[in-house]
Amino acid sequence: MPQTPKNKELVIATKNAGKAREFALLFEPFGIVARCLNDYPQIPDIPEEGETFADNALTKAKTVAELLGVPALADDSGLCVDALDGRPGVYSARYAGPGAKDADNNAKLLRELELLAEAGRLAVESAAADGREVRLLSPARFVCSLALYDPHSPPVQVEGQCEGFVIDTLIGENGFGYDPLFYMAEFGQTMAQLPMTRKNEISHRSRALAKLQELLRESEA
Ligand SMILES: O=c1nc[nH]c2c1ncn2[C@H]1C[C@H](O)[C@@H](COP(=O)(O)OP(=O)(O)OP(=O)(O)O)O1
Numbered sequence: 001m002p003q004t005p006k007n008k009e010l011v012i013a014t015k016n017a018g019k020a021r022e023f024a025l026l027f028e029p030f031g032i033v034a035r036c037l038n039d040y041p042q043i044p045d046i047p048e049e050g051e052t053f054a055d056n057a058l059t060k061a062k063t064v065a066e067l068l069g070v071p072a073l074a075d076d077s078g079l080c081v082d083a084l085d086g087r088p089g090v091y092s093a094r095y096a097g098p099g100a101k102d103a104d105n106n107a108k109l110l111r112e113l114e115l116l117a118e119a120g121r122l123a124v125e126s127a128a129a130d131g132r133e134v135r136l137l138s139p140a141r142f143v144c145s146l147a148l149y150d151p152h153s154p155p156v157q158v159e160g161q162c163e164g165f166v167i168d169t170l171i172g173e174n175g176f177g178y179d180p181l182f183y184m185a186e187f188g189q190t191m192a193q194l195p196m197t198r199k200n201e202i203s204h205r206s207r208a209l210a211k212l213q214e215l216l217r218e219s220e221a
């Protein structure tokens with residue numbers, strides 16, 4: 001990872017506390033302290049108007065790196081649901097409207113999928129989440145695009161994904177965002193049931209970060 005102002009700190013261009021916690025843990029083994037935008041109140045809200053996760057990640061990283069004059073890493077991520085033709089996708093954070101909270105977005109996602117289920121448009125199967133029966137409403141994937149912007153080098157961009165299903169009920173207390181509705185058959189659990197250490201082994205975010213580290217290693221070799 002590149003050296004940042006206070007050597008061994010990296011600015012993460014995010015205001016999302018859930019992402020910030022995951023990055024802090026992911027960078028800890030490297031002795032890198034991940035600083036998020038809550039540490040830089042002078043940075044204004046950055047509009048996310050791109051058509052792709054990659055566009056938005058680059059905009060966030062570039063804006064913050066140029067304002068602070070140091071490298072910045074940005075994450076643009078979301079949930080792409082097959083039965084909804086990939087929605088909410090880049091609109092995941094504001095699916096239920098501007099300023100939507102995680103609970104609002106989860107409620108809207110359930111509403112949309114239940115409407116399709118009632119219309120007989122979903123092939124719904126059942127599964128067990130820690131012994132509870134749940135309905136698998138649609139295959140879905142989490143996508144995370146990372147952009148590392150160093151004012152003195154070309155940007156580096158990578159993407160990671162994590163496959164699962166949206167289920168019909170919220171389960172689990174960990175994580176953030178859509179985690180309580182995201183079920184992974186291989187674990188028989190939702191993302192919100194996994195401790196953060198476990199989520200960080202399999203998530204779209206950790207997979208993207210592993211790719212970024214690989215690219216940086218190759219470019220240094
Ligand atoms: O691991 C995840 N587990 C559950 N939900 C997730 C995850 N990763 C992204 N998501 C959802 C949350 C939010 O609805 C949207 C991200 O939107 P996104 O614009 O990238 O982040 P944000 O606005 O919350 O913070 P910021 O832009 O300051 O980084 O996707």
Ligand SMILES: [Mg+2]
Pocket residue numbers: 048093
């Ligand atoms: Mg955002």
